[in-house]
């Protein structure tokens with residue numbers, strides 16, 4: 613498929629940071645990257661693993677003007693027995709194609725994507741940190757590279773994979789965050805690009821996030837764009853609530869990104885016999901559950917943090933404190949289970965890990 617991956621190994625003098633120390637998130641990049649190009653007529657070609665470094669593009673490259681770009685986010689882990697594993701990479705490859713389809717970007721063979729990630733991780737395996745909770749964050753992305761100012765799908769693209777050793781999101785255990793319920797700005801709307809991992813979705817969300825920070829909130833809880841009533845996501849995470857023993861999460865309405873962590877959590881909850889429902893959830897449902905004491909837990913889910921407990925929701929200027937602002941039992945158990953599987957501490961009973 614697309615020809616053999618050409619490998620050009622050279623660290624270009626790049627030195628590895630001390631992987632035992634503060635890595636932060638997305639600050640350090642490994643020695644190599646994967647690249648492959650697309651041209652209408654030829655298709656995807658020239659897959660290569662080359663030294664990490666700047667790429668140069670014509671200033672008229674369409675990605676700079678019309679934002680034709682999609683990306684993925686996933687992680688490789690070093691297990692307790694010193695193996696390097698990926699968590700559900702087939703799901704990321706599938707979603708990359710779903711996002712691409714929405715943005716009129718050509719598809720890439722999913723098995724090839726996983727194999728390319730495996731080979732790149734193998735080459736830079738020394739960069740997968742060992743420290744508890746740390747991982748190698750993997751960022752595959754596709755950009756339109758054709759140099760033309762006409763508005764239409766590009767005829768040239770690059771598919772690139774870069775990797776970054778990162779710390780655990782929570783160094784000292786889960787920390788509940790304050791969230792602002794966003795009543796004016798929208799992230800996406802049904803029929804738009806909210807269910808694709810499109811770069812532009814993020815550009816449009818920054819302003820609300822900045823304003824939330826001024827209210828001492830880490831992120832916003834997005835409401836649907838039409839009625840400003842139904843919950844969608846929290847920042848760039850999916851959102852879950854535990855109400856009176858039942859777990860609920862917004863159903864995929866066309867404006868919500870289908871998180872792989874979301875899917876894994878629904879799977880675990882069903883397996884544990886905890887009732888879990890995907891449905892429309894209005895902000896009024898949450899206000900009511902909070903008022904009558906049945907709102908037990910709230911949390912966001914995503915690859916970067918796995919889970920992020922919500923300590924309070926700021927709505928109409930009034931904070932609704934959840935579980936006394938503390939990390940709930942269920943979110944703690946979900947975190948322990950998923951990170952336990954990823955680190956090899958718990959058995960991989962669902963077949964979620966792929967060795968590189």
Ligand SMILES: *Cc1c(COP(=O)(O)O)cnc(C)c1O
Nearest residue numbers: 848849850869871872873914915
């Ligand atoms: C990536 C992303 C998520 C989380 O997806 P995971 O696959 O769980 O990492 C949720 N919402 C948005 C908007 C995202 O971009």
